[in-house]
Amino acid sequence: MKNRFAQIGLIITLLFSTFVNSAEIDSIDLKVTMKQMRLAYTQAMKTTSADEFNVRIDEMSKMLAVAQSYNFSPDRAEMSNQGLNKVESVLNSIQKVDVTEANLDLAKSKLEQVDSLRKEYHKKSKPSVWQLIFG
Numbered sequence: 001m002k003n004r005f006a007q008i009g010l011i012i013t014l015l016f017s018t019f020v021n022s023a024e025i026d027s028i029d030l031k032v033t034m035k036q037m038r039l040a041y042t043q044a045m046k047t048t049s050a051d052e053f054n055v056r057i058d059e060m061s062k063m064l065a066v067a068q069s070y071n072f073s074p075d076r077a078e079m080s081n082q083g084l085n086k087v088e089s090v091l092n093s094i095q096k097v098d099v100t101e102a103n104l105d106l107a108k109s110k111l112e113q114v115d116s117l118r119k120e121y122h123k124k125s126k127p128s129v130w131q132l133i134f135g
């Protein structure tokens with residue numbers, strides 16, 4: 001009888017640890033993607049070359065597509081997707097224009113909206129102290 005409970009306990013432990021590890025992997029992948037987007041944003045803002053700026057915008061768009069495919073928790077999905085869709089709109093508006101050295105500063109000023117959105121949605125997504133305590 002004790003052996004049977006030990007086996008059941010082991011199975012439950014293995015199932016739970018597999019579930020937790022898969023959730024951590026998804027979280028890590030999203031964090032990495034967002035950090036890569038941040039790096040591409042920073043490089044785009046620092047460049048003086050329109051060609052490099054366009055390359056960085058393309059990189060951001062590819063990483064954005066990865067982020068949009070992420071399976072957010074139900075309580076955060078709507079807000080997170082809304083923010084990502086707004087970023088997509090900004091990036092699309094920049095990509096529609098042929099960015100050259102002549103209008104690079106204008107394109108950079110449009111791109112600053114992405115950083116504003118990042119700040120806005122990161123504030124919205126942070127759990128309150130009460131949510132941390134009571135789940």
